[in-house]
Amino acid sequence: MALTVDDLTGLLAELENADPVDYGDLPFGEPELRRLVMTALLERHTKLQGSGLSANDVNVTYMLTTGVLVLENLVLHARLLLLQGQRVDVQALLQKYAGK
Template sequence: MDVSTEALVDLLREVETEDPIDYADLPFSEHELRRLVMSSLVERHHLIENGTLSVSDIHALYLLSTAKLVLENTVLHARLLLLQGQRVDVQSLLAPFTLKGKS
């Protein structure tokens, strides 16, 4: 991977413009959190890149990691909607994560 962590952090910030994250009053800066998360992922990527995992194992690892994040995001979003007294439509919550939802 030739892209710097800071360049990836900048790209992540750009991605967030389409689907912003509400950091609210969290006790840390948005930029610092992005940097810490990206640094952790880049470090894991380098370990995988230099290891002995098969390509299919690496794909499975990334797929499972993404699934965990989407599941966690969906649960948190649903909880927020319920706390606000709104109905929860799982299909609408998952639409941004599907190819159909991007059309």
């Protein structure tokens, strides 16, 4: 079954119920931002599927991409905490990514 952007956007919104994203006062709407992100990811997925890479290479690509995103998120979160004068506990920040 091929998932559509609408399907993926809905699933992303459901995931956010368990771990909400703090959009703060950003100058764009949450649904629009979800749709933009999922559209870009679906396009990337389609390109990867047609690239001739093996399934293992596609999985490694996804793992590395996820690693970069987690690292960027961790750094941004740590910077925000430091700007707020709070202590940074890297292990605590990584807990949300740990297998449950």
